[in-house]
Amino acid sequence: MTDLAAAVRAGDRRALARAITIVESTRADHRDEAAALIEAVLPHTGNARRIGVSGVPGSGKSTLIEALGLHAVGAEHRVAVLAVDPSSTRSGGSILGDKTRMADLGRHPAAFIRPSPSSGTLGGVARRTREAMLLCEAAGFDLVIIETVGVGQSEVAVADLVDLFLLIASPAGGDELQGIKRGIMELADVIVVNKADGDLEAAAGRAASELRHAVHLLRPKRPGAEVCVLTASALTGAGVPELWSAIEAAHRALGASLDELRAQQSVAWMWSEVTDTLLDRLRADPQVRDELRDLERRVAEGTLPPATAAHRVLDTFLDGS
Amino acid sequence: MTDLAAAVRAGDRRALARAITIVESTRADHRDEAAALIEAVLPHTGNARRIGVSGVPGSGKSTLIEALGLHAVGAEHRVAVLAVDPSSTRSGGSILGDKTRMADLGRHPAAFIRPSPSSGTLGGVARRTREAMLLCEAAGFDLVIIETVGVGQSEVAVADLVDLFLLIASPAGGDELQGIKRGIMELADVIVVNKADGDLEAAAGRAASELRHAVHLLRPKRPGAEVCVLTASALTGAGVPELWSAIEAAHRALGASLDELRAQQSVAWMWSEVTDTLLDRLRADPQVRDELRDLERRVAEGTLPPATAAHRVLDTFLDGS
Numbered sequence: 001m002t003d004l005a006a007a008v009r010a011g012d013r014r015a016l017a018r019a020i021t022i023v024e025s026t027r028a029d030h031r032d033e034a035a036a037l038i039e040a041v042l043p044h045t046g047n048a049r050r051i052g053v054s055g056v057p058g059s060g061k062s063t064l065i066e067a068l069g070l071h072a073v074g075a076e077h078r079v080a081v082l083a084v085d086p087s088s089t090r091s092g093g094s095i096l097g098d099k100t101r102m103a104d105l106g107r108h109p110a111a112f113i114r115p116s117p118s119s120g121t122l123g124g125v126a127r128r129t130r131e132a133m134l135l136c137e138a139a140g141f142d143l144v145i146i147e148t149v150g151v152g153q154s155e156v157a158v159a160d161l162v163d164l165f166l167l168i169a170s171p172a173g174g175d176e177l178q179g180i181k182r183g184i185m186e187l188a189d190v191i192v193v194n195k196a197d198g199d200l201e202a203a204a205g206r207a208a209s210e211l212r213h214a215v216h217l218l219r220p221k222r223p224g225a226e227v228c229v230l231t232a233s234a235l236t237g238a239g240v241p242e243l244w245s246a247i248e249a250a251h252r253a254l255g256a257s258l259d260e261l262r263a264q265q266s267v268a269w270m271w272s273e274v275t276d277t278l279l280d281r282l283r284a285d286p287q288v289r290d291e292l293r294d295l296e297r298r299v300a301e302g303t304l305p306p307a308t309a310a311h312r313v314l315d316t317f318l319d320g321s
Numbered sequence: 322m323t324d325l326a327a328a329v330r331a332g333d334r335r336a337l338a339r340a341i342t343i344v345e346s347t348r349a350d351h352r353d354e355a356a357a358l359i360e361a362v363l364p365h366t367g368n369a370r371r372i373g374v375s376g377v378p379g380s381g382k383s384t385l386i387e388a389l390g391l392h393a394v395g396a397e398h399r400v401a402v403l404a405v406d407p408s409s410t411r412s413g414g415s416i417l418g419d420k421t422r423m424a425d426l427g428r429h430p431a432a433f434i435r436p437s438p439s440s441g442t443l444g445g446v447a448r449r450t451r452e453a454m455l456l457c458e459a460a461g462f463d464l465v466i467i468e469t470v471g472v473g474q475s476e477v478a479v480a481d482l483v484d485l486f487l488l489i490a491s492p493a494g495g496d497e498l499q500g501i502k503r504g505i506m507e508l509a510d511v512i513v514v515n516k517a518d519g520d521l522e523a524a525a526g527r528a529a530s531e532l533r534h535a536v537h538l539l540r541p542k543r544p545g546a547e548v549c550v551l552t553a554s555a556l557t558g559a560g561v562p563e564l565w566s567a568i569e570a571a572h573r574a575l576g577a578s579l580d581e582l583r584a585q586q587s588v589a590w591m592w593s594e595v596t597d598t599l600l601d602r603l604r605a606d607p608q609v610r611d612e613l614r615d616l617e618r619r620v621a622e623g624t625l626p627p628a629t630a631a632h633r634v635l636d637t638f639l640d641g642s
Binding site: 035039127183264266267271273278279281282295300303305306307309313 | 355356359360363364366367448452455504583584585587588590591592594595596598599600602603616617620621622623624625626627628629630631632634635639
């Protein structure tokens with residue numbers, strides 16, 4: 001395992017891919033390997049900008065992420081793109097399953113693209129994405145983009161992993177028409193209206209004005225923080241350098257609060273890991289499993305109080321362990 | 322304990338108050354008593370309409386709840402008002418700490434008002450409120466109003482306890498100006514603009530129109546469900562009978578889905594009880610407590626991976642139990 005950690009640190013891409021496969025595995029022996037691996041690389045992590053990205057359906061999210069990634073590699077950055085897609089846990093597919101969606105970026109020697117882990121709960125997927133992010137940082141990637149597709153919960157989960165959140169909007173009018181939930185708007189540090197080209201350029205400018213107005217009505221994410229709203233075109237490349245500058249500026253503006261933010265994220269992570277693992281072990285307990293079906297049925301029927309059922313489950317679990 | 326349950330069922334108000342005190346207690350021996358009490362009354366619960374109520378600051382929430390409660394007791398209903406106020410867990414106060422805020426309703430023989438449990442986490446407060454609700458139902462109250470004051474989370478917690486959610490707005494313009502979070506709007510089944518009297522009557526009508534427009538842009542809470550928006554005045558009583566009719570109609574419209582909703586709420590409740598109790602026991606474990614301070618510090622510093630810290634906590638907890 002020290003060999004694999006050393007190979008990851010040396011920037012060996014195949015080692016990185018293998019290491020991510022280990023942290024994504026749900027096999028119990030792999031979990032131990034993963035923990036040792038993360039412990040070995042941890043001192044060499046934390047040096048990347050961590051950016052979450054979400055997009056309105058139809059906003060051309062992956063083409064804009066690719067354009068942004070290509071701009072960043074052009075500026076001597078090393079870019080990793082990871083995905084969190086809870087919907088893929090149901091369909092079995094994955095938003096980045098075929099790397100063809102970001103073919104140019106995927107071929108670049110300074111970029112690394114990894115599809116979403118294909119099974120598990122959102123909490124599990126987010127945990128594995130966090131560990132994959134740490135491995136990418138240890139391998140020398142200094143920009144980690146975590147792409148999310150989702151209906152709100154996955155954005156919140158990703159916001160807990162990253163330093164900044166970028167929201168990609170479309171030239172359709174207003175936040176109402178774009179179907180952007182206010183909770184998602186409140187997560188954003190930077191908003192970009194994509195497709196600002198050709199016929200849609202004027203509409204993109206109007207959408208940006210409306211979004212600027214909308215974010216002014218929201219509570220700022222941090223005291224004094226300003227949300228930057230701009231337009232760009234993944235097709236022509238217009239606005240992409242400005243988008244990169246805006247992300248850099250927003251990251252610089254975090255200043256000393258970045259360390260604090262990451263410390264809070266780590267402690268929160270520890271607690272969600274405690275909770276998830278406890279519940280995983282509880283559900284996996286054979287005696288608990290036997291009992292649960294009957295208890296859930298009786299609780300649903302209203303013949304057993306939820307608290308009584310919960311205490312029976314806990315007694316079975318804790319006495320048996 | 323059977324005596325107390327029997328006295329609650331007979332509608333003895335002092336017995337009901339004592340029973341609620343027992344379910345609100347965090348003492349371990351009281352938890353066992355509370356579980357036995359709830360188990361004893363459970364077959365006699367479920368016959369009330371369960372209504373969550375939240376209000377914009379300045380909307381005159383408690384006076385309107387009182388007016389609605391007095392209307393309902395006038396229509397031969399028996400009304401219990403419970404409160405969930407997570408802010409009182411910090412300040413030590415409680416929104417209904419002095420019953421004087423609903424003095425007329427509080428004096429009525431067919432009404433029962435109970436202030437918020439004064440300590441604990443939101444999850445704990447909500448759990449105790451749920452048990453208090455069941456006790457009120459066993460005591461023959463057929464309308465249980467759960468009042469919440471909060472910034473979003475408490476409304477979501479209360480929505481998981483009740484059949485319907487009523488939002489009280491003020492005559493100020495629009496949802497933006499009222500500061501209503503979209504997440505709260507999405508919980509509402511009925512919205513009422515209070516203070517539709519005197520100078521403010523026209524403004525209340527305009528606010529209702531704007532809110533009607535705003536809710537049309539939201540996804541319906543249930544397929545085909547329509548949010549009813551009306552105006553009322555706690556001062557003059559205008560619109561209060563219509564508000565009560567709207568609540569009755571919305572409850573009738575739930576039809577067969579009410580049983581399903583309550584079954585889901587009960588199973589979800591069992592799982593949150595399992596999670597909360599597991600974490601309570603973990604935090605109370607003396608060995609875990611000794612270890613936690615050091616682990617949290619090292620996780621925050623970034624010298625120990627969160628997952629590793631979590632597994633150490635779990636090993637200490639599960640081996641020691």
